[in-house]
Amino acid sequence: MSTLLLSLETSSPVCSVALHYLDTGRLVGQTELRLEKSHSSHLSLLISQLLENTLHTLQDVAAVAVSDGPGSYTGLRIGAAAAKGLCYALEIPLLAVSTLQSLAHQVAAVTARPDQYWYCPMLDARRMEVYAGVYRADGAEVLAPTPLLLDETTLAEQLAGQSLLFFGNGAAKFRPLVADNPHAAFLAGIEPSAISVGALALEAYRRQEFRSVAYYEPFYLKEVYTTTPKNKQ
Known part of the structure; x- marks a missing residue:
């Protein structure tokens, strides 16, 4: 069996x-x-x-x-x-x-007093952009996965009165922008x-939430841009 x-x-x-x-x-x-x-x-x-x-x-x-x-x-x-x-x-x-919900679950499962935080995994995209989402300790979605352009105002509403844990390979780019915010905490080495x-x-x-083997495609979140190489002279 x-x-x-x-x-x-x-x-x-x-x-x-x-x-x-x-x-x-x-x-x-x-x-x-x-x-x-x-x-x-x-x-x-x-x-x-x-x-x-x-x-x-x-x-x-x-x-x-x-x-x-x-x-x-x-x-x-x-x-x-x-x-x-x-x-x-x-x-x-x-x-x-x-991927983002899985990362949030991974961190919440080993966090002391997990309910005191919201969890924000950030995956590195180009330049100052990340793929991010915000989740509660029980996995409930606060902010659906979205591409974020990072600056000092990013996630300002969520950080106004709630402690957030940031992690993932894109979080380091955000850290200097919110260094003075007491509600922002960062974890390194989370993959x-x-x-x-x-x-x-x-x-x-x-729950039998199965995907179609024939038609399943990953959730890329953004369209993939490709370029055609120039012909060699």
Whole structure:
């Protein structure tokens, strides 16, 4: 009987894979690789190694969860393609979890007195822009994922009377702009993890919030701009 949830997190430079038991939610194992542009060549290997190291096979996987975005366009596409391919081949359901909500859950779960904060993950975009959202400790959405152009007035309404924790690889750009605000606190070193994706996906699985294997696309949040290289003379 298939008993495992396989979770993939590829929205950032960290390529992360995790396994949970579907019935108990217990973490079986997790592995990750921190190499730039390694997802396409290493994701399948990480999945195979994790299954082997935990004495499981793909036939034990009952569902696959993937980080939904926003984040790296290429990384999200690689994760989505891998998840959809596994779900199609194994005839199992697909789940998708917001990258920002997963990050907020990750931090709230280890924060002392978590209810005293709102949680604002920030993912680096171009220049002074980030992808961000604001969440309560229970995961309730205060501000839906949105691209934010950072300046001294960013999130001024939320910071007026509420303590916010900022984290993620885009938060460092915001810190100098609100250095004098006593309601703004920052955490360094917080990166997306397949463990948190799996924790939220377990809840979605129980609610049967499955995605279409044929038509699912990641939540990029913004259109991707590409340029055509000039012809060499």
